[in-house]
Amino acid sequence: MMNELLSTNSLTKKYKHQTAVSDISINVCQGEIYGLVGKNGAGKTTLLKMIGGLCKPTSGDITFMGYSGKERRKILSRIGLLIEAPSLYTGMTAYDNLKLKCICTGINKKGYIEEILETVGLCEARNKKVSQYSLGMKQRLGIAMALVGEPDLLLLDEPINGLDPQGIVEIRNTLLDLNKKKNITIIISSHILEELSKVSTKFGFINNGELIKELSHTELDIACSEHIELEMPDPTRALPVLDRLGFTHYQVVDSHTIHIFERLEDSGHIAMELSKCEIPITSISVASKTFENYFLEMIGGVYND
Amino acid sequence: MINVIKMDLYRMVKNKATWLIFLASMLMMFASIFMTSQDLAYYNSNPTALQDLQANGDEVNWGIYIGSVKPEWCTGTEVPLMELVAVNVKSKLLLMFLVVFVTYFAGSEGRNGFLKNIAGQVTHKGIFVFSKSVVISIFAVMMIAGAVLATMLGSVAFLGYINIANIGQGCVFLIVQILLHIAYGMFVLFLFNVTESSVATMLAGILIAAGILQIVDAILVSVFSKLQAISDFSIMNYLTSGNVGLLSLDSTSGLYIRASIIAVGAIVLMNTLSSVIIQRRDLK
Numbered sequence: 286m287m288n289e290l291l292s293t294n295s296l297t298k299k300y301k302h303q304t305a306v307s308d309i310s311i312n313v314c315q316g317e318i319y320g321l322v323g324k325n326g327a328g329k330t331t332l333l334k335m336i337g338g339l340c341k342p343t344s345g346d347i348t349f350m351g352y353s354g355k356e357r358r359k360i361l362s363r364i365g366l367l368i369e370a371p372s373l374y375t376g377m378t379a380y381d382n383l384k385l386k387c388i389c390t391g392i393n394k395k396g397y398i399e400e401i402l403e404t405v406g407l408c409e410a411r412n413k414k415v416s417q418y419s420l421g422m423k424q425r426l427g428i429a430m431a432l433v434g435e436p437d438l439l440l441l442d443e444p445i446n447g448l449d450p451q452g453i454v455e456i457r458n459t460l461l462d463l464n465k466k467k468n469i470t471i472i473i474s475s476h477i478l479e480e481l482s483k484v485s486t487k488f489g490f491i492n493n494g495e496l497i498k499e500l501s502h503t504e505l506d507i508a509c510s511e512h513i514e515l516e517m518p519d520p521t522r523a524l525p526v527l528d529r530l531g532f533t534h535y536q537v538v539d540s541h542t543i544h545i546f547e548r549l550e551d552s553g554h555i556a557m558e559l560s561k562c563e564i565p566i567t568s569i570s571v572a573s574k575t576f577e578n579y580f581l582e583m584i585g586g587v588y589n590d
Numbered sequence: 591m592i593n594v595i596k597m598d599l600y601r602m603v604k605n606k607a608t609w610l611i612f613l614a615s616m617l618m619m620f621a622s623i624f625m626t627s628q629d630l631a632y633y634n635s636n637p638t639a640l641q642d643l644q645a646n647g648d649e650v651n652w653g654i655y656i657g658s659v660k661p662e663w664c665t666g667t668e669v670p671l672m673e674l675v676a677v678n679v680k681s682k683l684l685l686m687f688l689v690v691f692v693t694y695f696a697g698s699e700g701r702n703g704f705l706k707n708i709a710g711q712v713t714h715k716g717i718f719v720f721s722k723s724v725v726i727s728i729f730a731v732m733m734i735a736g737a738v739l740a741t742m743l744g745s746v747a748f749l750g751y752i753n754i755a756n757i758g759q760g761c762v763f764l765i766v767q768i769l770l771h772i773a774y775g776m777f778v779l780f781l782f783n784v785t786e787s788s789v790a791t792m793l794a795g796i797l798i799a800a801g802i803l804q805i806v807d808a809i810l811v812s813v814f815s816k817l818q819a820i821s822d823f824s825i826m827n828y829l830t831s832g833n834v835g836l837l838s839l840d841s842t843s844g845l846y847i848r849a850s851i852i853a854v855g856a857i858v859l860m861n862t863l864s865s866v867i868i869q870r871r872d873l874k
Contacts, residue, residue, distance in 0.1 A: 338710055340872035361710030372703040374601070381604055388597040389708045430707050 288315040290438060290470050291336065296345035298331050305331040307494040308345070313438075313472060313487075318464055320485030321474035322580060328494035329474035330369060333440045336472070337366040350437065362390070365436035367444055371427025375416040379407055379426050382415060383433060390434040405429045405459055421452030428459065432469075439463070441473045445480055453480060460484055478576045492584040507536070511573040513545040513552050517559075517566040526558055541567070594712060594721040602725050607694050615687035615733055616740045622656045622678050623744025629659040630669075630749075640664055652801030652826050652835050654682040668753035672760030675741045676839045679767050682799050684733050685834055688771055689795035691729055692778040696722060697788035706873050716865030719779070723861055726775035727768075734768050756839060763839050766846055769853035770837070773830040774799070776860035783864045799831045830856050 291313040298306040306328040313319045321329045334340045336347060338361040346353050352360050373382050383398045402408045405425040415423065424444055431439055441460075445453045461484060463469045475481045481488070488505055490498045500508070517523060520543045527535055527545070535545040545555070549571050556569050574582070602608050633640045644661040651658075658677045663669045678684075699705060705718060712718065745752050777798075782791040806825045826832030833849040 334872070337706075339706055358713050364710055366706065366710075368706055370703075372706045374698065374702060374704065376606070376698075377601075377604060385597050385601060385704075386707055388600055389593050389711050391593050 289313070290315045290317075290350060291472075292348045293332075293336065294346050294348070296332065296335060296347065297343050298328075298335060298340065299343045304494050306335070306342075309491070309494075309496045310345075311489050311496060311499065313470060315437075315470055316464070316468055317470055317487050318460070318485045319470075319472045320481040320488045321472060321491060322476070322478055322481060322488055323474070323491035324476060324584070327491045329491055330442050331494075332491070333366070333368055333442050333472065333474060337361070337364055337368065337440050339366075339368065362434060363437045364440060365431030365434065365438070366440040366442075367424075367427040367431045368440065368442045371423045371430065373415045373423065373426060373430070376414065378412050378414055379418075379429070380411045382426065383429060386430055386433045392434065401429050401432050404432065404463070406455065419452075421448050421455065424448060424452070424456060425459065428456070432463070435467070437470060439469050439471045441471060443475055444473065445475060445477060453477075457484055478580055482576045490580060490583055497583060505576070505579070507546065509574045509576055509579050510546060511549060511571060513549055513555065514568075514570050514572045515543040515545065515555070515566060516541055516568045517543070517564065519564075522562075522564045523559060523566075526562055526564065527555070530555065530558060591712075591717050591720065594708070594717050595724050597708070598721045598725045599728070602695065602729070605695075605698075607698075608691065608729070611687055611691045611694065612729075612732060612736060615684055616736050618656065618683050618687070619678055619737050619740040620744045620747075622658075622681065622683065623674065623741060624748050625656055626659055626669075626674070626677075627748035630663060633659060633664045634666075651681075652804055652824075652832060654686055654796075654800045656681060656683060668751050669745070669749060670753045670755045671742060671745060672754075672756050672763070673839060674745060675738050675760065676763055678741060679734065679737060679764070680835050680838065682831070682834055684737055685771060685774055685799045685831065686796055688726075688730060688733065688775050689778050689792060689799060692722075692726055692775045693782060693788050693792040693795065695725060696779055696782045697791070700782065700786060701788070703874060709873055714865075715868045716861075719783075719861060719864040719868055722779055723772070723776055723857070726779065727772045730768055730771040730775060734764055734771065738764070759839050762846065763837065766837060766849050766853070767834065769850060769857070770830050770834045773853040773856035773860070774834065776857050776864070777830060780860045780864045780867075783867045798829075799834075801826060801831070801835075803829065803832075828852065 289312055293309055293311050296306055296309045297304065309332060321332065323329045331340070335342050338358065347357060349357055350360055350363060379402065380398055383401060387393065387398060399408060399411070402411050405428055407422060407425055407429065410418070410422060415426065418426065428441070428444065445456050448456065457480070460471060460473070464471055473481065473485065482505065486502050488500045489496055515523065518541065520537050520541065523543060532545055532547060534547040535543055538544050552569050552571060556566065559566055633643060640661065643659065658681055660673065660677065709715070742752055778791060778795040781794055782788070785791055803825055807823065810825065811823070824832065827836065830853060833852055837845060837849050
């Protein structure tokens with residue numbers, strides 16, 4: 286049983302006439318990598334900002350490490366964040382930027398900054414001015430800034446935005462390392478869904494400020510994997526037939542659809558058996574979904590990549 | 591809180607802009623002494639010009655200026671160092687550079703959003719304002735101490751002597767001027783917190799230092815006719831920037847007390863208002 290690290294309860298944020306986040310309740314356990322999926326402007330950044338203490342919720346509350354309300358301010362230092370672009374002094378070196386945060390955090394351990402730079406692979410560029418850094422290096426330094434003080438929770442908002450493929454792989458490996466070796470819980474938002482699926486253990490789908498679905502990685506894999514899609518007016522009538530044929534790995538998706546995740550070559554046999562039992566079917570086919578298609582279907586709109 | 595102050599001080603020391611602004615202000619002080627030496631030579635060789643200076647010498651100059659000369663310096667005696675320092679501090683040259691520094695220091699943090707990295711380290715965001723006020727205070731002390739040094743060097747280089755006199759009164763003058771400078775720096779920080787724009791802050795800061803608010807005098811006098819009876823009425827008398835230009839070595843103790851009260855009041859007020867603003871505002 287994993288310990289719950291963070292939970293939000295009916296979190297809402299309104300800006301004058303616009304509701305950026307509406308009634309969102311999520312639970313994140315210790316050691317998870319929680320992927321926030323949503324289009325641009327869906328409310329991912331605002332949600333992360335509220336969790337990180339950068340903006341106040343209009344209503345609802347957040348419980349982090351057992352603290353909620355004003356008490357939560359006391360332990361906000363346990364959260365490291367990279368929201369939107371990395372917030373760095375570009376006229377200073379990577380070392381000095383990290384030094385500033387170390388001073389603020391009260392860390393003066395010798396070699397600490399070098400250790401963090403090593404973690405994100407920037408040790409050799411430590412004395413280079415940030416203005417001379419590539420986008421990927423800035424993102425990695427942004428993550429390094431978030432890591433100062435050994436946070437329990439890391440909030441990363443679109444950390445792979447604008448990176449080249451090599452940069453994306455580097456960031457991905459860094460995050461997986463941090464999660465595995467240091468047991469840091471991560472909430473990461475992105476609209477590059479395939480990439481998010483490579484690191485996250487749990488997903489929250491946000492659209493128009495609302496959480497529309499929460500899934501584990503296994504559940505998402507099942508939902509997107511290749512399967513027999515059986516459409517019929519009354520799926521409950523088909524279930525005894527499927528049981529009799531020895532199918533165990535199937536799911537009634539809605540009032541007209543069953544997904545079967547095994548023996549994909551047996552679709553013809555299934556159709557014949559249902560016909561013999563005079564159970565009408567609308568269609569039967571082998572289908573699969575990409576992560577993006579699944580998301581698109583869920584929000585019923587155009588995906589904005 | 592101590593850690594946030596240490597962090598801001600580290601940034602202040604590590605930043606080249608800090609030293610460039612400081613150096614530029616010292617060069618301006620140096621240039622001002624040079625101009626004073628040129629003007630002294632001019633007035634000594636032009637009795638008519640000296641008579642004009644003596645006739646207008648008592649008028650308060652609310653603006654920013656360089657190379658001032660007092661009529662009593664043109665009698666052939668050596669110019670006292672503290673008077674030279676006082677005239678140059680009153681000229682608001684240092685105040686102008688302080689505006690640039692505060693705008694740069696607060697603006698660079700505002701532009702890159704660095705506070706997002708450290709917002710979780712404090713329980714009240716007003717600590718960030720207090721920390722800036724410490725930095726502003728240190729920079730103001732540095733500038734005024736540097737101005738004394740630059741004036742000494744300038745005096746030796748351009749006048750050929752240092753006439754050290756009236757040190758006690760000079761120290762009181764400098765302490766009150768430091769308070770006034772800190773207060774004005776805090777006002778500029780408040781402007782930045784309100785506008786969140788470096789350009790607007792710097793423009794307003796320099797214009798107000800240069801006495802733009804004298805325009806309010808004319809409006810007030812036209813609205814309240816009783817004010818016409820007060821011969822030396824000016825809103826500048828009640829502003830920190832006005833008092834920087836008003837205060838002299840030979841000012842009355844009443845003026846010193848009023849200037850000190852205005853300075854301390856402004857420091858407390860601006861700190862409080864800025865803290866309230868930053869605490870209520872979401873970090874971008």
